[in-house]
Amino acid sequence: MTQTTETPMVELKGVKKRFGDLEVLKGIDLRVDRGRIISIIGPSGSGKSTLLRSVNNLEVIDEGQILLDGVQVNRPDLKGLAFEKHINHIRQNMGMVFQHFNLFPHLSTLENVTLAPRKLKGVSTSIARELGMELLERVGLADKAQVYPSALSGGQKQRVAIARALAMQPKVMLFDEATSALDPELVEEVNRVMKGLAEEHMTMLIVTHEMAFARDVSDWAMFMDGGVVVEANTPEHLFSHPDQERTQHFLRKHLGTQG
Ligand SMILES: Nc1ncnc2c1ncn2[C@@H]1O[C@H](COP(=O)(O)OP(=O)(O)OP(=O)(O)O)[C@@H](O)[C@H]1O
Numbered sequence: 001m002t003q004t005t006e007t008p009m010v011e012l013k014g015v016k017k018r019f020g021d022l023e024v025l026k027g028i029d030l031r032v033d034r035g036r037i038i039s040i041i042g043p044s045g046s047g048k049s050t051l052l053r054s055v056n057n058l059e060v061i062d063e064g065q066i067l068l069d070g071v072q073v074n075r076p077d078l079k080g081l082a083f084e085k086h087i088n089h090i091r092q093n094m095g096m097v098f099q100h101f102n103l104f105p106h107l108s109t110l111e112n113v114t115l116a117p118r119k120l121k122g123v124s125t126s127i128a129r130e131l132g133m134e135l136l137e138r139v140g141l142a143d144k145a146q147v148y149p150s151a152l153s154g155g156q157k158q159r160v161a162i163a164r165a166l167a168m169q170p171k172v173m174l175f176d177e178a179t180s181a182l183d184p185e186l187v188e189e190v191n192r193v194m195k196g197l198a199e200e201h202m203t204m205l206i207v208t209h210e211m212a213f214a215r216d217v218s219d220w221a222m223f224m225d226g227g228v229v230v231e232a233n234t235p236e237h238l239f240s241h242p243d244q245e246r247t248q249h250f251l252r253k254h255l256g257t258q259g
Contacts, residue, residue, distance in 0.1 A: 003205075005252070007070040009034045009203045010055060011173055015064035017050055024050045026227040027064070035201035039214035042224035043250060048207040051224070052176050055205065056094045057087050062100075063199075068093060069171055092120060095165025099177040101157040103149040103164070109143040110136065113164045121168070135163035139193050155186030159193055172203040180209060191217075211254050216237040223247045 010032040011069045017025040024047045032038050038046045053059040055066055058071055066073040073090050075083060101113050113135055114128035123131070130240060136142045139159035149157055165173060175194065179187045191213055197204065198217050208214050214221055222232040222243070231244045239255065242248050 005035060005198070008032055008067070009069055010057075010205065011034070011065075011067040013065040013067075014056075015051070015054060015066060016062050017047075017054055017059060017061045024227050025054065025061070028227075028229060030222070030229070030232075032203060032205060035203055036220060037198050037202075037204045037206065037218045038220045038222060039206045039208055039218035040207065040222045040224060041211065041254075042230075042252075045150055046200075046224045046225045048224055049176050052096075052174050052205060052207050055174060056091055056096055058096075062203065068224065073167070088120070088244055092168050095162075095168060095170035095172070095173060096174045097161050097176065099180045100153075101149070101161040103157055103160055105149050108146050108148055109141060109152070109160050111151070113167050117167050128223045132163070132168060135166050136160075138166075139163045140189070153186060154182045155189045158186075158190045162190070162193055165182045166197075172205065173197065173214055175206045175208070176206065177207055177209060179213075209254070211251065212240065223250065225250070 008031045012028050012030040014022065015025050015028040028051060040051065042048055049058055054061050055073070062076050068090055071090065075086055078086055104115070108117065110129065110132050113132040115125040117128045117131065118125060133142060133145060137143055139162055141156060141163070142150060144156060149160070154162065160168055178194070179190050182190065195217055206214065206218065218235050220232065221235045221238040221240065223230045225246050229246045231238060231242055238247065239251065242251060
């Protein structure tokens with residue numbers, strides 16, 4: 001990707017992570033400029049989720065550096081409350097969407113969206129509701145504001161989860177297989193919302209098994225295998241004529257059915 005002198009929105013330098021004897025990330029470098037969309041693809045177990053979860057410190061890395069807009073996320077020098085304060089501040093700037101929506105079942109759709117701005121940012125209830133309704137409108141669910149999650153389809157739940165993540169007005173959105181748990185007919189409605197964010201130049205890191213979506217939506221695509229970045233390039237290049245045999249083999253298997 002063309003490098004600019006601008007501070008990257010997200011930067012990883014030599015990131016390593018192990019679980020016991022298993023080294024899952026073996027020194028990852030990545031630079032994501034403002035407004036860019038990066039998709040991360042690769043076989044199951046290659047470390048994609050661990051990488052994404054490390055970005056907002058849901059996994060604590062063993063070595064290397066992660067920076068958000070120039071501010072170091074991992075801070076092994078900070079302990080206890082000082083670290084809690086630091087990481088809470090960082091997380092306010094990152095929206096994360098998981099495979100399983102993790103909505104609060106006892107809160108309405110609108111309350112799910114307004115909770116974090118009210119509790120973490122001290123936004124007044126009326127302003128939070130106004131913003132919440134705008135976001136529900138944006139994901140096409142304004143008419144479901146008063147409904148509880150149990151009455152929503154998987155695709156609708158995921159769209160609420162996206163609205164909830166956007167409510168903190170994050171600098172970057174992280175998507176960890178956001179459509180993997182959905183029935184095929186519900187995938188498109190979530191993809192549409194993600195494409196809308198891409199058009200608005202939201203910075204996004206997307207871990208996905210959907211090759212066609214990754215090819216269409218991202219500015220840069222990264223193929224991981226065995227905890228390393230095997231190959232990274234524009235989606236046009238990576239998906240059409242990958243340089244590495246491992247990438248070719250993976251895409252032959254996956255694009256054959258989805259492209
Ligand atoms: N908390 C954990 N404790 C121990 N091992 C873990 C933990 N989380 C992940 N792993 C292991 O780390 C490796 C990478 O997992 P990760 O979930 O990052 O892969 P992935 O590429 O996202 O896979 P998938 O596409 O199946 O989600 C796997 O071998 C997994 O079993």
